[in-house]
Amino acid sequence: MTVAFHESPVIYDAIIIGAGVMGATTALFLARAGLKVALVDRQDMFRAASGVNAGTLTLHMTRAQLIPHAIRGREMWLNSAEWLGEDVGALATPGLSMAFTEAEEDLLRQRASVRQNMGAPIEVISAEKAVSIEPGVNPRLRAAAYCALDGHIPTYRVGGAYARALKEAGITLIENAPVESISSVRGQGHEIRLTGHARAIHGRRVVLSTGAWLEKMLGWFGHDISIRCLINQLVVTETLPPVMGSVLSIANGLLSLKQFANGSVLIGGGWQGEGNIRDGGTRVIPENLQGNVRLAQHVVPRLNEAQILRVWLGLESETPDAMPLIGALTPDDDAFVVGCVHSGFTSGPYMGRLLAERILGADPDLSAFNPSRFSPSSATRAQL
Structure with a gap:
């Protein structure tokens, strides 16, 4: 049997x-x-x-209520060898959020104030001081918000x-x-x-x-x-001589810029692509791609010299x-x-x-x- x-x-x-x-x-x-x-x-x-996000460590673009969590998350990334077992290449840099119009400056000051109240070491500085920190930015800006606690990670690691x-x-x-x-x-x-x-x-x-x-x-x-599923477009340029040492953004949140150790510049800011997770597949919206790149070139004029190497799209989820x-x-x-x-x-x-x-x-x-x-x-x- x-x-x-x-x-x-x-x-x-x-x-x-x-x-x-x-x-x-x-x-x-x-x-x-x-x-x-x-x-x-x-x-x-x-x-x-x-795996496909920009790898930005930022307080400027974090919701005010989440600032304490973002500060601790950033610390964990910078000390990844202690809890993850190896250094993932997280780089601590300052961050500058810039305003080029009167409306942007008003928004910049409002955003800085609420984040300060939640513990973010953000201060509004003059255009002259911002240019002294980042000589490559467009000197036509009106003001900037400075944060010592920003940074970025090469996410492929x-x-x-x-x-x-x-x-x-x-x-x-x-x-x-x-x-x-x-x-x-x-x-x-x-x-x-x-x-x-x-x-x-x-x-x-x-x-x-x-x-x-x-x-x-x-x-x-x-x-x-x-x-809600956001389909964010990201752009990476060819390698360039140093054009920035900080994480750069603008007050309305439609731009983020960073330069990696190899010289490539990553351009982001939540400009949307097309697609949905049910049908699969994502597609670039050319007009949004052009708008994102032109905004980056306005903020850092030397990016006019850069060639785009590739574009990809990353998913971001959001509750009501x-x-x-x-x-x-x-x-x-x-x-x-x-x-x-x-x-x-x-x-x-x-x-x-x-x-x-x-x-x-x-x-x-x-x-x-x-x-x-x-x-x-x-x-x-x-x-x-």
Whole structure:
């Protein structure tokens, strides 16, 4: 008589869905605390927003309420060797946000004031002082806001560093596996079915960290939250002699500039491309590309001499109130979310660490990021 033995499924303490900065950081801190962790992604890790963003570490372009988190996230990037295991090349530089019109100067002063109140060391300086700091900027500016705590990262180095850290921590990495469904299993947390995998995986806890893909998954847990997907265009130039040493932006937020060690200049600022995550594929909008480059050339005239090498598009997710989602999705504390952080690369590792601390039993203040704030019952309570 042949006896059939059925292999028991592996049950993870936590399954993190979405292998970008926030998801991977959450996974890393949970695994180092002794949990058995799996990290799942619909494609290769760090191929979505975390892998194609501009790598700017900035307080000028961070929402005021998130300034304390961005400061701590920036510190983590600059000290990545201590917690990630290797230096990812984060460079600390000053940041200048500039105003060229009266309206821009008014906006600049307003933005600087609210960020100062949240702890950002930002001061408004004269045009003359700004030009003395960055001689390459257009001297026709009216004023600038200066911040000593900016910087940038060559993002192509980050994914590899995380991959090595995850492996050392014993995390199971499952790539190119879109999630088809998540089902609650009594006493065992959740069963997750993946495209291309015959068997489901099981986790006592699940963490959603899928950025622009969050909306559908949040619905599986009863949260009806609209997630907007921004398709930001980024431009990189040929290598140039030094033209800037700071991270440069303008008051209205439509430009960010930085020069890397190899001389290439990265031009960003949220100018939009086309496409959507449902149909797949993204496309450059030529008029927006031209507008972004011309604005960069206005701010730093020497960029008129630069040739564009390539253009790419990165995804950014945003909630209706443009504030992050971080916290529990269920009363049983067996499902969580982390994502939709504006200028999220700066704050990303700190946000991931905060959620890991919450899952491990600490009580960090995540009240402003609670996903239940979008539920009808929360809206009713807020009116009472």
